[in-house]
Amino acid sequence: xxxxxxxxxxxxxxxxxxxxxxxxxxxxxxxxxxxxxxxxxxxxxxxxxxxxxxxxxxxxxxxxxxxxxxxxxxxxxxxxxxxxxxxxxxxxxxxxxxxxxxxxxxxxxxxxxxxxxxxxxxxxxxxxxxxxxxxxxxxxxxxxxxxxxxxxxxxxxxxxxxxxxxxxxxxxxxxxxxxxxxxxxxxxxxxxxxxxxxxxxxxxxxxxxxxxxxxxxxxxxxxxxxxxxxxxxxxxxxxxxxxxxxxxxxxxxxxxxxxxxxxxxxxxxxxxxxxxxxxxxxxxxxxxxxxxxxxxxxxxxxxxxxxxxxxxxxxxxxxxxxxxxxxxxxxxxxxxxxxxxxxxxxxxxxxxxxxxxxxxxxxxxxxxxxxxxxxxxxxxxxxxxxxxxxxxxxxxxxxxxxxxxxxxxxxxxxxxxxxxxxxxxxxxxxxxxxxxxxxxxxxxxxxxxxxxxxxxxxxxxxxxxxxxxxxxxxxxxxxxxxxxxxxxxxxxxxxxxxxxxxxxxxxxxxxxxxxxxxxxxxxxxxxxxxxxxxxxxxxxxxxxxxxxxxxxxxxxxxxxxxxxx
Amino acid sequence: xxxxxxxxxxxxxxxxxxxxxxxxxxxxxxxxxxxxxxxxxxxxxxxxxxxxxxxxxxxxxxxxxxxxxxxxxxxxxxxxxxxxxxxxxxxxxxxxxxxxxxxxxxxxxxxxxxxxxxxxxxxxxxxxxxxxxxxxxxxxxxxxxxxxxxxxxxxxxxxxxxxxxxxxxxxxxxxxxxxxxxxxxxxxxxxxxxxxxxxxxxxxxxxxxxxxxxxxxxxxxxxxxxxxxxxxxxxxxxxxxxxxxxxxxxxxxxxxxxxxxxxxxxxxxxxxxxxxxxxxxxxxxxxxxxxxxxxxxxxxxxxxxxxxxxxxxxxxxxx
Numbered sequence: 085x086x087x088x089x090x091x092x093x094x095x096x097x098x099x100x101x102x103x104x105x106x107x108x109x110x111x112x113x114x115x116x117x118x119x120x121x122x123x124x125x126x127x128x129x130x131x132x133x134x135x136x137x138x139x140x141x142x143x144x145x146x147x148x149x150x151x152x153x154x155x156x157x158x159x160x161x162x163x164x165x166x167x168x169x170x171x172x173x174x175x176x177x178x179x180x181x182x183x184x185x186x187x188x189x190x191x192x193x194x195x196x197x198x199x200x201x202x203x204x205x206x207x208x209x210x211x212x213x214x215x216x217x218x219x220x221x222x223x224x225x226x227x228x229x230x231x232x233x234x235x236x237x238x239x240x241x242x243x244x245x246x247x248x249x250x251x252x253x254x255x256x257x258x259x260x261x262x263x264x265x266x267x268x269x270x271x272x273x274x275x276x277x278x279x280x281x282x283x284x285x286x287x288x289x290x291x292x293x294x295x296x297x298x299x300x301x302x303x304x305x306x307x308x309x310x311x312x313x314x315x316x317x318x319x320x321x322x323x324x325x326x327x328x329x330x331x332x333x334x335x336x337x338x339x340x341x342x343x344x345x346x347x348x349x350x351x352x353x354x355x356x357x358x359x360x361x362x363x364x365x366x367x368x369x370x371x372x373x374x375x376x377x378x379x380x381x382x383x384x385x386x387x388x389x390x391x392x393x394x395x396x397x398x399x400x401x402x403x404x405x406x407x408x409x410x411x412x413x414x415x416x417x418x419x420x421x422x423x424x425x426x427x428x429x430x431x432x433x434x435x436x437x438x439x440x441x442x443x444x445x446x447x448x449x450x451x452x453x454x455x456x457x458x459x460x461x462x463x464x465x466x467x468x469x470x471x472x473x474x475x476x477x478x479x480x481x482x483x484x485x486x487x488x489x490x491x492x493x494x495x496x497x498x499x500x501x502x503x504x505x506x507x508x509x510x511x512x513x514x515x516x517x518x519x520x521x522x523x524x525x526x527x528x529x530x531x532x533x534x535x536x537x538x539x540x541x542x543x544x545x546x547x548x549x550x551x552x553x554x555x556x557x558x559x560x561x562x563x564x565x566x567x568x569x570x571x572x573x574x575x576x577x578x579x580x581x582x583x584x585x586x587x588x589x590x591x592x593x594x595x596x597x598x599x600x601x602x603x604x605x606x607x608x609x610x611x612x613x614x615x616x617x618x619x620x621x622x623x624x625x626x627x628x629x630x631x632x633x634x635x636x637x638x639x640x641x642x643x644x645x646x647x648x649x
Numbered sequence: 650x651x652x653x654x655x656x657x658x659x660x661x662x663x664x665x666x667x668x669x670x671x672x673x674x675x676x677x678x679x680x681x682x683x684x685x686x687x688x689x690x691x692x693x694x695x696x697x698x699x700x701x702x703x704x705x706x707x708x709x710x711x712x713x714x715x716x717x718x719x720x721x722x723x724x725x726x727x728x729x730x731x732x733x734x735x736x737x738x739x740x741x742x743x744x745x746x747x748x749x750x751x752x753x754x755x756x757x758x759x760x761x762x763x764x765x766x767x768x769x770x771x772x773x774x775x776x777x778x779x780x781x782x783x784x785x786x787x788x789x790x791x792x793x794x795x796x797x798x799x800x801x802x803x804x805x806x807x808x809x810x811x812x813x814x815x816x817x818x819x820x821x822x823x824x825x826x827x828x829x830x831x832x833x834x835x836x837x838x839x840x841x842x843x844x845x846x847x848x849x850x851x852x853x854x855x856x857x858x859x860x861x862x863x864x865x866x867x868x869x870x871x872x873x874x875x876x877x878x879x880x881x882x883x884x885x886x887x888x889x890x891x892x893x894x895x896x897x898x899x900x901x902x903x904x905x906x907x908x909x910x911x912x913x914x915x916x917x918x919x920x921x922x923x924x925x926x927x928x929x930x931x932x933x934x935x936x937x938x939x940x941x942x943x944x945x946x947x948x949x950x951x952x953x954x955x956x957x958x959x960x961x962x963x964x965x966x967x968x
Binding site for chain 1: 680681682685687688696698700701703704706707708732733734735736737738743746747805809810816817818819820821822823913916918922923926
């Protein structure tokens with residue numbers, strides 16, 4: 085038996101031992117006020133996983149507290165909802181603290197067939213996932229649920245997301261029983277919107293049958309821009325999802341921002357660095373080198389091309405600093421103030437949004453940045469298939485967006501641009517329209533007007549793009565380095581750091597530890613627990629954990645399986 | 650001889666395309682596609698099937714396997730290797746940009762390992778049984794046994810993190826202008842690569858030298874009164890070189906294909922690194938171009954080895 089297998093087995097046995105011991109203790113008993121009531125609801129279709137009691141049993145069977153402390157090395161938090169911790173999570177959620185006895189009782193009540201073997205799939209290739217799946221397999225076995233797990237490769241979309249024929253009745257378009265994956269959300273609605281039927285009544289999710297209650301609860305979270313009302317709607321939806329175990333949230337992954345101690349944000353905010361927020365990079369400083377130059381070294385430089393900022397707005401440093409957004413937000417992504425736009429106004433009903441651009445805005449090549457660029461960018465983004473889901477929702481909510489996409493009109497009727505002002509009229513309310521404009525960046529029309537939206541990333545523009553942000557490209561040697569320098573005509577002033585040198589890497593940089601140890605990495609962020617441990621051990625590095633909306637979840641296929649041919 | 654060479658070269662052409670077809674088939678049978686890589690499973694959840702299909706269509710991924718292969722082959726015949734699926738950059742440009750880095754690293758490593766491996770192996774054979782011979786044998790075994798990545802990481806710990814003599818990785822820094830500016834970046838990866846290669850050459854040349862030193866013609870040379878250095882280094886070494894040349898010949902394709910592990914450890918932007926990235930991202934056109942030239946290099950190397958063997962060893966005849 086391989087050594088790593090033995091380690092996993094021993095760890096799992098230890099987890100089980102500690103967990104089973106805890107299961108008999110007072111701690112494992114669910115608090116009376118939050119314990120979900122064990123309803124007598126039976127299966128709603130031929131699939132026993134449609135039985136609430138079975139799903140509750142699975143939730144009770146998993147000891148995520150111990151898994152977070154051991155397998156995940158204390159760098160993850162057990163999840164009790166898809167929604168991350170914070171003001172948007174209701175305090176009175178149904179809790180499923182580890183309780184194998186309760187799980188067994190529920191399974192007995194549901195007449196669970198202990199010979200049934202569940203098929204669990206996942207798409208991560210790391211050992212950590214295998215270890216966690218092994219632990220879950222053992223926890224399930226301890227309560228009488230047999231489960232096998234496997235990694236899926238290839239056409240993930242077809243295997244994960246094949247939709248059922250009917251949103252309520254199925255049959256299932258997928259073969260698996262359980263899927264382990266993650267949901268990262270820019271807007272909290274992203275966690276739940278797919279659980280509702282589409283406007284034409286079609287299914288949007290592969291594993292969970294829709295129903296009228298869920299549809300209306302989800303609709304409520306999307307139907308208002310009023311923060312208090314939105315929160316109320318979210319609380320109701322979260323409670324419904326948790327008490328009905330529509331999925332099994334496992335843990336919240338944290339983001340770790342690492343910085344060399346020679347870097348000083350000078351009071352700049354810390355937040356979710358996977359997105360754009362007002363982090364005050366103009367005021368950042370680093371200790372000057374022997375030549376008196378302030379040079380910041382970082383990663384995520386280009387290997388073959390610069391990534392466009394419309395599918396993912398900020399996972400690479402270039403996406404963050406080369407292009408400016410219309411408005412900005414705080415670390416929790418709540419919109420705060422204008423950037424390219426000197427002012428903005430959202431009507432009380434949320435159906436009209438107006439931006440006034442600053443005077444004299446320029447692209448990095450010196451040409452003027454106008455409302456025409458913004459209008460063209462929105463229209464082009466509408467045709468860009470991998471546009472970020474939040475942006476897509478906003479732009480598709482515009483008046484005339486559908487006609488434009490169907491080729492009936494030359495432009496989107498809901499966008500009017502005049503002078504320095506651009507106005508967006510919505511056909512349907514999008515509660516996250518402001519959030520979109522904190523993240524989405526307009527691009528220069530004159531360079532990209534002829535680009536095919538389907539092959540947008542393949543346009544030559546992305547070899548040396550022209551931006552509008554606080555830093556511009558000084559020189560780039562693909563796969564060697566990128567040097568960015570402050571943009572002198574930036575509306576907000578000139579950044580203090582003289583150069584940002586980016587070494588090429590993916591967003592998941594394999595060389596973080598080596599380069600940080602060699603003082604060639606002053607800033608970055610990671611979710612890799614192993615790297616974090618090493619970075620924390622370096623005396624010249626600071627590591628800061630940040631809560632982010634990134635939840636690892638076990639999805640349960642509750643649709644009936646199609647009849648065997 | 651000329652007819653033999655022409656015949657051998659002509660055989661290489663169909664062989665090259667058969668191997669390329671097998672590589673293409675292998676890629677086709679590998680689960681996954683470039684779109685899955687570009688979008689990722691989490692973002693994929695937000696993509697409608699029609700949008701996914703349109704994207705695949707735009708990238709030419711919806712065509713049957715054989716059509717895609719023939720289109721690729723047709724392009725190659727015209728000198729067009731296609732475009733990167735991720736960036737739209739012509740594959741030729743990507744490879745030409747990476748090739749100098751790989752040639753530089755592999756060329757230096759090959760040269761160092763050949764020169765030092767042959768010399769040390771010869772010395773080891775001539776001083777058979779001495780402390781020096783035993784030390785070199787042990788060093789050779791260690792060199793063969795230690796994986797490149799362990800060697801590389803150890804070198805980084807010592808020469809970068811402890812002594813601060815050499816950079817951690819990369820090939821060119823922003824202020825580098827001349828070759829000598831970036832020479833420090835080349836030192837560690839080339840020495841690590843050479844060190845792991847030198848052991849093989851040394852072992853080959855030692856045993857080959859020992860073998861040739863026992864031959865009749867060496868005894869004859871000695872009996873003729875030739876100086877010992879001439880017996881060893883002219884008569885003995887020339888014949889002993891034969892298996893070493895075969896080994897080096899088979900390492901020649903590395904000049905084009907790159908050294909994946911060393912390039913990864915030292916963040917060296919060569920073909921090897923690019924190939925790994927291309928395989929991860931299912932960038933078929935790029936994988937095929939690198940595979941095509943690697944196969945081509947292997948076939949040509951094997952052809953050249955045959956020629957060299959015949960030239961060095963009079964017993965070998967072309968047939």
